Amino acid sequence: MNQIICTVDLVLLTLKEGALQVALLKRDKEPFKDVLALPGGFIHAEEDADARGAALRVLKEKAHITAPYLEQLATFSGPARDPRGWSLSIVYYALVSIDIVEQVGHSGRDQIRLVDVDKLMQLPFDHQAIIGMAVDRLRNKSQYSSLPCYLAGENFTLPQLQRVYEALMGGELNKVSFRRKMSEMGMLEEVDGRFGLAGAHRPAQLYRLRPEHREHLSLLERGL
Amino acid sequence: MNQIICTVDLVLLTLKEGALQVALLKRDKEPFKDVLALPGGFIHAEEDADARGAALRVLKEKAHITAPYLEQLATFSGPARDPRGWSLSIVYYALVSIDIVEQVGHSGRDQIRLVDVDKLMQLPFDHQAIIGMAVDRLRNKSQYSSLPCYLAGENFTLPQLQRVYEALMGGELNKVSFRRKMSEMGMLEEVDGRFGLAGAHRPAQLYRLRPEHREHLSLLERGL
DNA sequence: GGAATAGTGTCTGTAAGACACTATATG
DNA sequence: CATATAGTGTCTTACAGACACTATTCC
Numbered sequence: 195m196n197q198i199i200c201t202v203d204l205v206l207l208t209l210k211e212g213a214l215q216v217a218l219l220k221r222d223k224e225p226f227k228d229v230l231a232l233p234g235g236f237i238h239a240e241e242d243a244d245a246r247g248a249a250l251r252v253l254k255e256k257a258h259i260t261a262p263y264l265e266q267l268a269t270f271s272g273p274a275r276d277p278r279g280w281s282l283s284i285v286y287y288a289l290v291s292i293d294i295v296e297q298v299g300h301s302g303r304d305q306i307r308l309v310d311v312d313k314l315m316q317l318p319f320d321h322q323a324i325i326g327m328a329v330d331r332l333r334n335k336s337q338y339s340s341l342p343c344y345l346a347g348e349n350f351t352l353p354q355l356q357r358v359y360e361a362l363m364g365g366e367l368n369k370v371s372f373r374r375k376m377s378e379m380g381m382l383e384e385v386d387g388r389f390g391l392a393g394a395h396r397p398a399q400l401y402r403l404r405p406e407h408r409e410h411l412s413l414l415e416r417g418l
Numbered sequence: 419m420n421q422i423i424c425t426v427d428l429v430l431l432t433l434k435e436g437a438l439q440v441a442l443l444k445r446d447k448e449p450f451k452d453v454l455a456l457p458g459g460f461i462h463a464e465e466d467a468d469a470r471g472a473a474l475r476v477l478k479e480k481a482h483i484t485a486p487y488l489e490q491l492a493t494f495s496g497p498a499r500d501p502r503g504w505s506l507s508i509v510y511y512a513l514v515s516i517d518i519v520e521q522v523g524h525s526g527r528d529q530i531r532l533v534d535v536d537k538l539m540q541l542p543f544d545h546q547a548i549i550g551m552a553v554d555r556l557r558n559k560s561q562y563s564s565l566p567c568y569l570a571g572e573n574f575t576l577p578q579l580q581r582v583y584e585a586l587m588g589g590e591l592n593k594v595s596f597r598r599k600m601s602e603m604g605m606l607e608e609v610d611g612r613f614g615l616a617g618a619h620r621p622a623q624l625y626r627l628r629p630e631h632r633e634h635l636s637l638l639e640r641g642l
Numbered sequence: 643g644g645a646a647t648a649g650t651g652t653c654t655g656t657a658a659g660a661c662a663c664t665a666t667a668t669g
Numbered sequence: 670c671a672t673a674t675a676g677t678g679t680c681t682t683a684c685a686g687a688c689a690c691t692a693t694t695c696c
Contacts, residue, residue, distance in 0.1 A: 198424045198463055200506065237495075239422055239504035244496035269493045269508045271461075272468035280463035282424065284493045284506070353648070368686050370650080375685095389694095395647040396693035416640050416684085577675070592659050594677080599658095618668035619673040640657080 199281035202248045203234035203321070205267065205328035206257060208308065209345045210292045212361045214332075215308040216325050217295065218317075219256055222304075225277050226318040230307055232325070233257050234283065249286040257306060258298040262288040263344035267328050275320045283319075287328040291347035336362045340381045340412040343403055351390040351398035352376065359418070367418060375418055381407035423505035426472045427458035427545070429491065429552035430481060432532065433569045434516045436585045438556075439532040440549050441519065442541075443480055446528075449501050450542040454531055456549070457481050458507065473510040481530060482522040486512040487568035491552050499544045507543075511552040515571035560586045564605045564636040567627055575614040575622035576600065583642065591642060603636035604628075 206217035218230040233256040235248070242248040246264065253259050264286050271282040295306060309315070311329050314322055335341045342358045343350075350358075356372050376382060382401040389397035430441035442454040457480040459472070466472040470488065477483050488510050495506040519530060533539070535553050538546055559565045566582045567574075574582075580596050600606060606625040613621035 198422070198461060200422045200424065237422060237506075239497070245493060245506065266492055268490055269469060271508070273463070282461075282469065282506075282508070284495070351648085369648095370687085371685055373649080391647085392695090393647075394645065394695035396649080398648055575675085593675095594660085595658055597676080613667095615674085616668090617673075618671095620666035620668095620675045622675055 197279065199276060199278055200237045201234050201281065201283045202237060202245055202252055203232045203283045203285045203324060204249055204253055204257075205232060205285060205287040205325055206253070206259070206262075206290065206295075207287060207311070207328065207332060207345070208290050208292045208295050209358060209361055210308060212357070213310045213312070214329065214362065216311050216314075216328075217257060218307045218309055219304050220307075221318075229318050230309075230315075231318050232321045237284075245284040246286065249284075253288060256304055258304075259288070259290060259294060262290045262294070263341075264288045267324070267331060270320055270324060283324075285324050285328070287331065289332070289341070289344035291345060293347055333362055333364075335411075338414045338417040340379055340403075340407065343381070349385050349388070349390070349400045349402050351400055353398055354390065355401070363418070372418065375414055379412035379414060380404075381412040421503065423500060423502055424461045425458050425505065425507045426461060426469055426476055427456045427494075427507045427509045427548060428473055428477055428481075429456060429509065429511040429549055430477070430483070430486075430514065430519075431511060431535070431552065431556060431569070432514050432516045432519050433582060433585055434532060436581070437534045437536070438553065438586065440535050440538075440552075441481060442531045442533055443528050444531075445542070453542050454533075454539075455542050456545045461508075469508040470510065473508070477512060480528055482528075483512070483514060483518060486514045486518070487565075488512045491548070491555060494544055494548060507548075509548050509552070511555065513556070513565070513568035515569060517571055557586055559635075562638045562641040564603055564627075564631065567605070573609050573612070573614070573624045573626050575624055577622055578614070579625070587642070596642065599638055599642055603638060605631035605636040 208215050217233065219233050220228050221231050233252055235252045237245060237248045242251060249264060267285040267287045269282060269284045273280045275281055295308065311325060314325065332341065336359060342362055343355065346355050346358050352373060356367055356369065359372070360367055381404055383404045385400040385402050388400045390400050391397050432439050432441070441457065443457050444452050445455050457476055459476045461469060461472045466475060470490070473488060491509040491511045493506060493508045497504045499505055519532065535549060538549065556565065560583060566586055567579065570579050570582050576597060580591055580593065583596070584591055605628055607628045609624040609626050612624045614624045615621050
């Protein structure tokens with residue numbers, strides 16, 4: 195019978211200083227021991243409810259992160275991508291705010307390394323191609339959905355959210371249009387009374403995702 | 419070591435009499451022998467270059483169809499979807515014109531059964547959910563891409579193509595806008611001198627996909 | 643009141659849809 | 670020339686972006 199290596203890999207993305215960054219970990223086993231790569235691991239048929247469950251488990255065990263926005267990207271396969279043999283990796287991408295990453299970044303035994311996705315070094319396996327596809331998917335979906343909200347943390351102001359969208363899409367957005375569109379998607383609610391920012395100027399209203407939109411994206415008819 | 423069952427499944431879609439249909443085959447082995455289901459099969463690590471290669475092989479062996487538009491849909495996995503154990507299926511969807519299906523439908527040993535996707539019966543495994551996702555994906559992508567062209571055959575007129583888009587999206591489209599959009603995508607070229615249709619009226623110009631657009635979709639900025 | 647950023651009202655330009663007209667085939 | 674469908678010119682409507690104005694905070 196064919197022996198096929200079944201794994202999951204995770205593209206954990208966050209936004210730091212206006213740049214999209216991917217989380218890499220040093221591999222703790224051969225092949226490529228001690229080399230930076232995407233967090234990943236074998237599917238455990240006895241304990242994982244499905245591939246998504248395996249992805250959540252890997253994310254928790256290796257990056258100490260729970261319950262981010264998580265979506266299946268694609269499955270990569272073939273005889274050449276892993277030196278151990280014909281392999282298959284079901285890849286998920288996750289979005290988290292930088293605060294979450296920095297909280298766990300210190301605590302964990304495994305040190306998370308954040309790398310700008312536009313300045314990637316050589317990576318083992320086909321991890322560069324995988325990250326490329328994840329970034330394309332994120333940037334594309336950002337044009338017509340609430341996806342970028344998951345990079346913004348729990349509470350955020352509209353100017354902050356606009357800067358997130360602008361960082362992803364590369365270019366300035368019209369303030370009036372942006373706010374019309376966010377309102378049209380209807381996934382935001384005001385955080386009562388609370389205001390963001392300090393400084394010698396008017397503070398901005400804080401918002402958060404409505405509970406019913408925490409798991410499911412909002413979509414726009416015609417993009418931003 | 420975990421034994422995980424690795425398969426590919428195919429959602430072969432076509433448009434017949436204005437209705438989107440999925441191709442089903444009687445299974446030739448247990449489980450569910452002689453029951454209608456999606457064409458599928460094990461990945462053969464020795465011969466398949468990757469999962470896409472396995473999908474093309476299955477499509478050729480079981481449905482006798484080569485070189486359709488083929489795109490990965492998603493991977494479905496878990497302990498319950500296949501009675502044989504923890505399994506994983508990398509699902510691809512393919513689009514072909516009804517002419518292609520009907521040509522091979524007679525020749526093959528395996529009889530293809532076309533079923534309206536909106537009138538599906540109970541199916542084995544999680545094939546109903548898989549088909550549902552494929553249809554959603556097709557209908558969604560039809561809003562802003564040239565995807566429906568692959569359902570229209572090699573040569574087609576603009577009125578025919580508009581009827582294809584309308585069948586997928588459920589609703590009438592504005593003729594002027596539709597033609598502006600097709601022109602904007604720039605993936606069509608006139609088939610010289612040839613005209614479609616007969617009848618007591620002006621015949622329509624035939625078009626086909628430009629060679630450089632046969633593999634890659636064209637996209638619209640703002641949808642139809 | 644000055645400075646700085648948040649938030650909104652309104653005008654303008656562009657793109658989509660409605661409609662009507664011309665074009666070209668058959669009988 | 671009647672009829673039926675293909676294909677286009679143009680007007681109207683709706684939406685996105687530009688711009689300017691008001692709002693609110695700290696100093």
